[in-house]
Amino acid sequence: MAIEIVPEWMVNLDDEDVSFIKKFILASGSLKEIANQYGVTYPTVRLRLDKLIQKIQISEDTANEPYIALIKRLALNEKIDFETAKILINEYKKTKKEVK
Template identity: 80%
Template sequence: MKINIIPEWMANLEEEDLSFIKRFILASGSLKEIANQYEVTYPTVRLRLDRLIQKIKMSDDIANEPYISLIKRLAVNDKIDFETAKILVSEYKKMKGVE
């Protein structure tokens, strides 16, 4: 009997992200091949993969720290820069006594 349970990190991704992951796997992890398929440069694919990695990591933080998750989501979506996000997260952790 097959049970379809989608992991939370995967359920939080957009359809386009899931399509990218599928292509990445089918290309045996070759970013060069993915760049050819999407007709973009290697650095563009690398950036997209890095952002996807951040989205997946972020989903692990949601349950534990909603504020940190919000800051990371803003950074991943280019609403704030990563340096600002790091400062906000660091200060938040200091206030909470986590760091």
């Protein structure tokens, strides 16, 4: 029986994200090739990659600031808009400063 250990940066990725990463690697990092495989434009693939990068960066922030990471994750998943996310994060940071 094999024990699967998922790296921390992969915890918040869904199956589609992992599939994208696999295709990206198999295409030797060619965004043009990935665009052809998905039948979309290069800018669409670039945007998808940028969102994936942000998800990975957020997972690295989680240990230090889980609340901020949650807000960023909600914005990335389009559950809240980016302006609302910025407001929530700024207010949270203000209250943390006041507590210290």
